[in-house]
Amino acid sequence: MAKLNINVRSFSYKNGGIPADPTGNGGGFAFDCRGVLNPGRIQEYKTQTGRDEAVKHYLETETKMLDFLNGVYQIIDISIEDYLNRGFENLEINFGCTGGQHRSVYSADATAKHIEEKFPEAQVTIQHVIQEAKNWINEGY
Template identity: 35%
Template structure:
């Protein structure tokens, strides 16, 4: 049996995530009181049926604060043999305010004495016990509705917890580093193809840029060092029952050096792990 717990701040995309899981065949329950989760699991086990083999529940700030503070203890009551993932969605405060302004919906923690901005800040505090133990945190600030659906479908709906998904993501520091990354490697000290006029419009996937970087000793040494580090420590993450590990590779613009090294790492580690993925944020 597989259990996915969806949580996060209001406006971050929890309903979208739950809808994707329902479309993928999960039995979904929204706004479940946290203290009822062990009983639900027990009942589901006792009355096992094919449609309940994959279960997704949303537990968020609509619970009372005491239930949320006790959530880590609730999770300890879940049988260890259960395939369990906790997915936490969040976004920048300004983006959440914008979304509520656009939809004109009422925030669950706002009232005549609590303004929207204060409610959004308070919500982060009350959900911190869940955020602290999440297997995967997704920052939806820059994701469109369709991008979030695609991400949930690929990374959560189809993923079994008995294997770890390793995601290599290139990015540009000038556009901000990914907040959900587990590791970030900075390549800005390496020779930059951007300053070669003929290579400026190309990417790290093109032959010209690859030939330029392959001829640089610092690039080879950086690649070897990162590879050696990950070869040692990724298995430790897997042994610690991690479901997802995101390795972010950054350069200035996210077009040349980071794309090249992320692709090289992807090619190397897809031979070591069953679930290895590649994303080039700025190229997408």
């Protein structure tokens, strides 16, 4: 049985929109993080990303980000379980926000961790479209 490959990406609605599905299946999930308060509007966080500790703390304590992600996990877990049982090979999970820097980066990282912990039999690839276009090194989260 082929391994399920799950691509988790962050992107910017303002700069490029929802990324195309490179697998050719033309589907998957796109979650809009813009309903969560934007740390990018706070001066001290403007140059940081969703991987910086101060931004993560803000998102976890001052916003509804954790509630948002719990809802995401409930939805994606259904598909992941089904895809694993049916031998599917690919699933796309995308997170967008205004600039692709804070909320979507945090959400993509948290979701990749969730999947790796709950579904170790799946292969997770993470990409941060906007940050990587800026020559950002996408190291471990």
